[in-house]
Amino acid sequence: MPHKILKSAHYIELGSYQYWPVLVPRGIRLYTYEQIPLYLRQNPYITDGYRAYLPSRLCIKSLFILSNETVNIWSHLLGFFLFFSLGLYDMTTVLPATGASREDYVIYSIGLFCFQVSMLCSVGYHLFCCHRSEKSSRRWTALDYTGISIGILGCYVPGVFYAFYCNNYWRQVYLIAVLAMILGVFFAQIHPHYLTQQWHRLRLAIFCSVAGYGVVPTIHWVWLSGGFGADIVQAFVPRVLVMYLIAAVAFVVYVSKVPERYFPGQLNYLGSSHQLWHVLVVIMFYWWHQSAVFITHYRHSQPCPDQSLHA
Secondary structure, eight states, X not given: OOHHHHTTEEEEEETTXXXXXXXXXXXXXXXXXXXXXXXXXXXXXXXXXXOOSBOHHHHHHGGGSOOTTHHHXXXXXXXXXXXXXXXXXXXXXXXXXXXXXXXXXXXXXXXXXXXXXXXXXXXXXXXXXXXXXXXXXXXXXXXXXXXXXXXXXXXXXXXXXXXXXXXXXXXXXXXXHHHHHHHHHHHHTTSTTTXXXXXXXXXXXXXXXXXXXXHHHHHHHHHHTTSTTSHHHHHHHHHHHHHHHHHHHHHHHHXXXXXXXXXXXXXXXXXXXXXXHHHHHHHHHHHHHHHHHHHHHHHHHSOOSSGGGOO
């Protein structure tokens, strides 16, 4: 191995048990929590493995080293390829097999496109948050929040469309309401204080409100469908509940910074709360996509009671 590469070899601690050699490109080094800029200090329980002070070129190169952001980057980069592949499979196999309409293709495209954009926004943030320019880093932070909103939109669109498949009026009402909320979040992000630590709780409250709003159309849909005794309700509501359960677990892990809160410095590279959050988000999106496939098959096999109500 060339001597210059050996010079770039660092030994990093994974937990408290063993050290692993990591080859780092020239110009990149890993920092401790105390050594990084203040705008990168978000989790004091992650004590080492930070990238910082890098130009864009080295940010990209850091994609291939082991840092405390490696799992965050690759989990959603692989998530992007997952949803891209699902899109191709849906368009060529799933939808043609169900006799899908043009609307079905549009709805599936919107949902999966939103998931892909959400994944890429997250990848971009975790890859470039270590940029030497604080302004650039904060722009990527804003894009990450935008990606979360777009991901939520990707859940709402197929959910509302197929839940109110037989009621064009309420379908339009809830789709417009959801779009208005997402646009409201986008406009809130323009505020100069939106990304500050002082607005941290407000940001969480905004995203919880947007995500939690889904309970309103769900309850209304159950009522319009004839209550919990209806076949479609019994088949689909458990899927909605599982989706919200995954989201709730992900949110609690994200906010509480568990498990690294109880093992500070031991989960710097693997097993931290943000990494678990990333994995749970991918699982949630995938679960909701499969739920959309399920209800699509149901809607095409069980015609609406009154076809005149169908859009």
